[in-house]
Amino acid sequence: MSTPGQLNGRNRLLYPTLPRGEVVATFESYPQAQEAVDVLARADFPVDKVSIVGSDLKSVERVTGKLTWGRVALAGAASGAWLGIFFGLLLIIFSPTVSLAFVLAALLIGAGFGMLWGIVTYAVNRRRRDFTSVQQVIATSYSVLVDSDLGNRARNLLAGGGAQEPAAAAPAPGWTPPAQPQHPSDPPPAPPADAPQPPVQPAPPADDRPTA
Incomplete structure (x- = not known):
């Protein structure tokens, strides 16, 4: 007599089901989806929660030559x-x-x-x-699925290439960094025409006293 646990395990082996989760990325080829999983693996992501699902399977026969x-x-x-x-x-x-x-x-x-x-x-x-050929079964698209509670983390890792880089400091509003000259001997660029000009200091009055 078999136990319910054994029956459930046997049913999972005989009748595999599609993985469930959240789609974090979709690719046109399998190598691209495999590279995305490699990025997650290098970032210590739990890859046992990741699946690659191919959609719209098609049978392709490529003719290699004439007999x-x-x-x-x-x-x-x-x-x-x-x-x-x-x-x-x-x-x-x-x-x-x-x-x-x-x-x-x-x-x-x-x-x-x-x-x-x-x-x-x-x-x-x-x-x-009268010809030779090779038959293949390929998918139109490949989706990378992860568990729902890990979806945001997987997207962030894929967006950043697997490395968490510090965000660059944003420039102050209304300020544009000056363009750097291409060579140290080159003169700096002229300011734009609409830039505010510094106030002009009045010249000191001339001394009208007669000289000795």
């Missing part, structure tokens, strides 16, 4: 040669008296049968499939 008789024969020979080497080495392990010449013979025989099998298969399926 030809030569390519089919070469691929079949390579597959047969690996199979021949495997059986030859296996026989040497269980029968040490067998020489390496038997492995070479097994390689040639396997390559020949593999080439023949590839050519026959291509001749039968040539009209239905």
Whole structure:
């Protein structure tokens, strides 16, 4: 008789559920989402509370080339040669008296049968499939989810690149820092036209007394 705890654990294994939480960032590719998780990990964020969820799965088949008789024969020979080497080495392990010449013979025989099998298969399926391809299942977007109580912290870390930098002091209102000259020998820039001019001091009165 099984306990309810065991049944619940078995159900979680048999029927996985989607993670729940708060979306803190969304990316177009998986490497970008993985880099965001790495940023959180470097900031000592509890990454066991993070999940990457791909949305809108699509099956993509990328055509890599066209099948030809030569390519089919070469691929079949390579597959047969690996199979021949495997059986030859296996026989040497269980029968040490067998020489390496038997492995070479097994390689040639396997390559020949593999080439023949590839050519026959291509001749039968040539009209239905005349190209090679690679199939992939990718998502349109990838979302980084965290627990709801950690959402704000995760956003702050991702916004700052994982490092908490002190905020720069804000300049005083109504004051603009002067532009620095490009070289110490260059003259400083002229003040703007609308800048207030300093008051002009009146010149001292001339001395009208006759000189001796």
